[in-house]
Amino acid sequence: MSTNNNKLTTNWGAPVGDNQNSMTAGSRGPTLIQDVHLLEKLAHFNRERVPERVVHAKGAGAHGYFEVTNDLSQYTKANFLSEVGKRTPMFIRFSTVAGELGSSDTVRDPRGFAVKFYTEEGNYDIVGNNTPVFFIRDAIKFPDFIHTQKRHPQTHLKNPNAVWDFWSLSPESLHQVTILMSDRGIPASLRTMNGYGSHTFKWVNEKGEGVWVKYHFKTEQGVQNLDANVAAQLAGENPDYHTEELFHAIENGNFPSWKLSVQIMPLEDANTYKWDPFDVTKVWSQKDYPLIELGRMVLDRNPENYFAEVEQATFSPGTFVPGIEASPDKMLQGRLFAYNDAHRYRVGANHQALPINRPVNEVNNNQRDGQMRFDKNGGSSSIYYEPNSLGGATESPADNVTPFEVSGEAGTHAYSHDDHYTQAGDLYRLMSKEERARLVATIAGAMAPVESDEIKLRQISHFYKADPEYGEGIAKALNLQVPVQS
Incomplete structure (x- = not known):
């Protein structure tokens, strides 16, 4: 006999004790895989739409290159950042967040800013937005947040009651809401907006020394925004306005570019800084940690086929190369799982073997089979396991993630800083x-x-x-x- 006590439960009927904070090792984390409520919530969320992306469904993309303009190798051993003048091919996908595949480009919405670098050590993805912060700071709240941005289950209309109810009960959203509702909420074009990695990441040099880092892509076309009335008119007259504008700019040789700079924080500062540096709803003051130029990104080639390149492109903030690692940012920690899980569902288990996602260096692992396996699938090799003593691929301890300390009790922990104002x-x-x-x-x-x-x-x-x-x-x-x- 069931009783209705209005308790939030898991899919298997167990009550949920904390739906605001994921389970972490101590207050700073990292997130624990034993938090099955978080994993089930994210995994179910990734499977709620078929087959377009649950978020960032409408997008445009282009190929280009990234060129290093400043030597920061004292901070990171990442090969593609190793010397001034080094160029790395890359692909970028811009997108709106909440709308469906056929929605308008000129709605008020954050823009996705996802960059894939095809480096000699594997692909590296920076999966950010055109804003330096986000609405929430723990991945366990992400499915609920996006539900408020989607359509009412009965009317199939947008639901401002849900939007503002959630935001009013999640004061950490205030910073991003202010940005979204400001002039920056509707870019004039994809070429005239900045991009940000948003999260904090960790750079590690050849000596194993680390720093915290944030990425800032500054448009060299200058930031330009659309008047809300003009944007509404364009939404009706040309809902693909941004997609069209970017394509023709590149086709006509007007190649857009961005200067990439970073903020660098010593590891020890994380314990004393006035804001929690892993809270993605906050920025680091540029007075405290000035922007340091790193390089320049240029887009100079349009896709040959939209579906094959833009629609099938998959990005994950967990796609790292040696010298770049994750931070304890709780929103980032959840995304490390959620993004590739979404791609496995939407595109398939072999999504990274598709031409647009395939790295320029050889992939050498023991993953086999799966839907739509279209390469040699490992051929006739009998060495499809590791460890092995037959000359097959083996681990390389030198490329292991640098050790980091964790402390505290395993449990659900809120961020210790609650100044959202x-x-x-x-x-x-x-x-x-x-x-x-x-x-x-x-x-x-x-x-x-x-x-x-x-x-x-x-x-x-x-x-x-x-x-x-x-x-x-x-x-x-x-x-x-x-x-x-x-």
Whole structure:
């Protein structure tokens, strides 16, 4: 006999004790594979759509090259970054996040910024966005967040009630919401927006010494954005506007380019910095960790076939090369599993053997068979296991991930820093008076359809805590009063 006590449960009916924080080794992690609720939640989420991508379904791509312009080999042993002037072929896929494959390019949405470097040591992917932060900071919340961005199960319409209810109950989203609703929420073109790795990663040099690093791609065309009214008009007249604009720019020899710079933080600073450096809802101050130029990315060739190259391209933030490793960022830790799992479902177990994803160096492992295996599948070799004593492929301890310390008790842990307002408020105050007015009007317009005043007031409190003027402006536009702050 079942009882309805309104407890959140797993698919096998067990109650969920913590749905906000994944299970980690100590408060900083890394994430534990024994968190079966996290794994099942992410794995199920990856299989909710057939066959287009669950997120980032609508995209455009191009080939190009990356050229090193500054020697940072004292920080990383990654071969493709080893010398000034070294060029590495690469492919990039730009995308909107929430919309379906046939949605408009000019909607207000973050843009995916996924880069695949075909290095001599294997492929390296930077899978980021055109914003330096994200809405959430733990992967266990990702399926819930994206559900709010998708369609209502009965009406099949977008659901602003769900969007703002989730955001108002997840104050860590405030920084990214402010960026999304600002002028930067609708780029004028894919060529005129920046890109970011967003997460913190670890670089390791030949001596085994490490640093924390963040990636910044700065457009050399200059940042340009679309007026919301123009974007709405384009959405109706030419929903493929960004895709078309990028294709013709490259076809006409107007090759877009980005300067790639990094912020570098000594490992020990992670324990004392004013923000948790692994919290993807926060940025590192460039006054504390200035941008250091690394190289330049140029796009100079369009795909020959959209499906074969853009649609079948697969990226994962866990696609590393020696000298680049993961950080304890909880959102990143979940993505290390989720992305390739999504590709295995959507494209197949052999997705990395497709021409667009295949590395330029030889793949030498014992993975065999699977759907659509189209190469020699290891041929007649009888050495399809490791360890072996017959001259087959063996592990190389020199390429192992550098050791790192973990501490604390295994369990679900929240981030220790809960100031979600300072950086969002700082961003608001950096805007001009006109930009702030447009931001307030955009947010008020997006919140107006929300049926519950309780949700509106809860969210207004977050804006007010970031900056009183910010909250008061939105409250006034919605004919509400800012709630009394506790």
